[in-house]
Amino acid sequence: MTGLRAPQHHVMTNTMTKTPMPSQKPIPPKADAAIREIVGEKGIIAAADAAPYLEEWRGKWRGQTNLIVAPATTKDVADIVKICAEHRVAITPQGGNTGLVGGQMPTEGELLLSLKRLNRIRDISPLDGAMIVEAGVTLAAAQNAALDVDRFFPLSIGSEGTCQIGGVISTNAGGVNVLRYGNMRDLVLGIEAVTPSGEIWQGLKRLRKDNTGYDLKQVFIGAEGTLGIVTAASVKLFPLAKETSTVFAALPDPGAAVRLLSRAQTASGNQTTSFELIGRYGLDLVLKNISGARDPLAATAPWYALIEFSAGTPETLPTMVETFLAEALAAGEITDATIAANAKQAQALWHIRHAMSEAMKPEGLPQAKHDVSTPLSRVPEFLDKADAAIEKIAPGARIVAFGHMGDGNIHYDVLPPDPVRGAGFADKIHAIEQAVYDVIDSCEGSISAEHGIGLARRDDLIARETGPALDMMRAMKSALDPLGIMNPGKMI
Numbered sequence: 001m002t003g004l005r006a007p008q009h010h011v012m013t014n015t016m017t018k019t020p021m022p023s024q025k026p027i028p029p030k031a032d033a034a035i036r037e038i039v040g041e042k043g044i045i046a047a048a049d050a051a052p053y054l055e056e057w058r059g060k061w062r063g064q065t066n067l068i069v070a071p072a073t074t075k076d077v078a079d080i081v082k083i084c085a086e087h088r089v090a091i092t093p094q095g096g097n098t099g100l101v102g103g104q105m106p107t108e109g110e111l112l113l114s115l116k117r118l119n120r121i122r123d124i125s126p127l128d129g130a131m132i133v134e135a136g137v138t139l140a141a142a143q144n145a146a147l148d149v150d151r152f153f154p155l156s157i158g159s160e161g162t163c164q165i166g167g168v169i170s171t172n173a174g175g176v177n178v179l180r181y182g183n184m185r186d187l188v189l190g191i192e193a194v195t196p197s198g199e200i201w202q203g204l205k206r207l208r209k210d211n212t213g214y215d216l217k218q219v220f221i222g223a224e225g226t227l228g229i230v231t232a233a234s235v236k237l238f239p240l241a242k243e244t245s246t247v248f249a250a251l252p253d254p255g256a257a258v259r260l261l262s263r264a265q266t267a268s269g270n271q272t273t274s275f276e277l278i279g280r281y282g283l284d285l286v287l288k289n290i291s292g293a294r295d296p297l298a299a300t301a302p303w304y305a306l307i308e309f310s311a312g313t314p315e316t317l318p319t320m321v322e323t324f325l326a327e328a329l330a331a332g333e334i335t336d337a338t339i340a341a342n343a344k345q346a347q348a349l350w351h352i353r354h355a356m357s358e359a360m361k362p363e364g365l366p367q368a369k370h371d372v373s374t375p376l377s378r379v380p381e382f383l384d385k386a387d388a389a390i391e392k393i394a395p396g397a398r399i400v401a402f403g404h405m406g407d408g409n410i411h412y413d414v415l416p417p418d419p420v421r422g423a424g425f426a427d428k429i430h431a432i433e434q435a436v437y438d439v440i441d442s443c444e445g446s447i448s449a450e451h452g453i454g455l456a457r458r459d460d461l462i463a464r465e466t467g468p469a470l471d472m473m474r475a476m477k478s479a480l481d482p483l484g485i486m487n488p489g490k491m492i
């Protein structure tokens with residue numbers, strides 16, 4: 001099968017300044033035959049079934065390859081990689097294909113290696129607070145396996161029904177519970193991976209403490225498939241909270257959100273699990289474009305916080321939340337608030353937050369999407385400066401700012417102005433992105449808080465990374481993958 005080339009996005013070619021890429025050519029027949037033999041008929045994705053693997057969900061990138069395989073064991077993955085190394089065949093690993101920066105797309109004819117058949121829970125131990133899962137287990141299945149033994153696996157993101165453990169490790173995914181439990185980097189105890197030469201690295205430890213040299217598992221976390229293939233992981237489990245409380249509060253400005261977060265953490269004794277920020281315009285779009293969505297509060301406000309608390313002792317939670325809200329009201333940090341009375345109401349509040357991306361879809365293209373972070377205290381400054389910069393470049397552009405405020409992570413999306421004033425917006429996208437990143441740099445922030453680099457942000461990473469960081473990354477890449485066969489053209 002041959003997928004189409006990326007139609008809307010510039011796919012980079014090799015240059016002297018970038019990591020060497022193997023020449024891209026069709027997979028040699030000998031290698032092709034050997035790989036097919038390893039996976040057998042069950043492990044080959046037929047041309048007719050290839051579309052879901054080669055199309056990014058928003059249609060932003062399309063992959064191209066002549067071979068998509070789904071091996072069922074770690075040994076099969078290792079044997080395939082050995083063949084690829086021998087024949088200099090490049091490989092793109094793929095999990096659930098929900099990545100937002102194009103890292104999972106084989107843009108130059110690479111072998112597409114899906115991990116979906118490595119989908120077993122190998123072990124689960126409530127006493128160790130650990131679970132060993134294979135790379136192709138979906139995040140939702142991993143969460144459910146933990147619940148089955150009265151434990152909690154806290155990583156939670158909008159794509160959890162589809163994305164896979166190998167994918168969330170390789171992108172170091174974040175989501176709504178990072179504030180309390182950390183991102184994927186904090187949740188992994190050990191990793192099993194296939195190196196670019198086809199060796200199996202057995203690093204599936206369940207240790208909370210292990211200072212035996214470099215922490216090799218961290219090399220694979222967030223590596224976006226450029227340093228090897230994650231085949232399984234040992235992840236942390238937590239006690240299940242007995243009670244949660246979900247609050248939707250109206251705020252006068254983002255500065256109030258920073259103070260409110262600090263108050264929530266103090267009041268709850270670090271039991272604030274989520275603290276999401278939602279701008280009024282984003283809420284308006286949800287109300288307009290998502291059927292069944294309701295405004296949770298009577299009066300409108302410029303900003304809202306969706307806050308979730310959890311506790312092991314249910315008795316104290318309601319009192320704590322009520323006192324916290326009363327004090328925040330007195331301090332002028334909130335102007336109104338509602339507490340979900342039951343799980344259904346909590347779900348409705350979370351639905352607003354999760355529907356933000358969907359609500360923007362009908363609002364015209366192109367849209368400039370940014371996934372940025374700053375130190376918490378500088379989020380208000382970022383928002384002020386970025387809004388001003390955008391208004392200069394594209395007067396009337398509509399800004400939807402929302403996201404994981406508790407982590408200083410804002411999804412800052414710029415939509416075209418209404419059609420009458422919107423002419424020429426497409427030509428301004430690059431300038432808008434660069435202006436946002438300039439503000440981020442001035443606020444000591446990051447141009448990619450949780451989605452990664454992939455194809456989408458590679459030029460920006462290379463242009464903006466200062467000091468020896470890029471050299472160190474490239475040294476790691478060439479030490480571990482001297483042939484450059486692992487996901488070439490992505491990240492660095």
Ligand SMILES: Cc1cc2nc3c(=O)[nH]c(=O)nc-3n(C[C@H](O)[C@H](O)[C@H](O)COP(=O)(O)OP(=O)(O)OC[C@H]3O[C@@H](n4cnc5c(N)ncnc54)[C@H](O)[C@@H]3O)c2cc1C
Nearest residue numbers: 095096097098099103158164166167168170173174225230
């Ligand atoms: C609706 C929606 C909501 C989202 N919300 C969030 C969010 O809140 N927070 C967040 O962080 N992300 C979010 N994402 C982004 C995305 O879900 C994550 O990046 C996720 O971690 C990707 O997992 P995946 O299995 O789909 O990986 P893929 O998209 O298949 O791959 C992602 C990258 O990882 C590499 N990779 C995949 N599996 C392996 C493996 N086994 N070994 C080595 N490399 C591998 C790929 O080559 C690629 O570079 C969201 C996406 C969607 C569509």
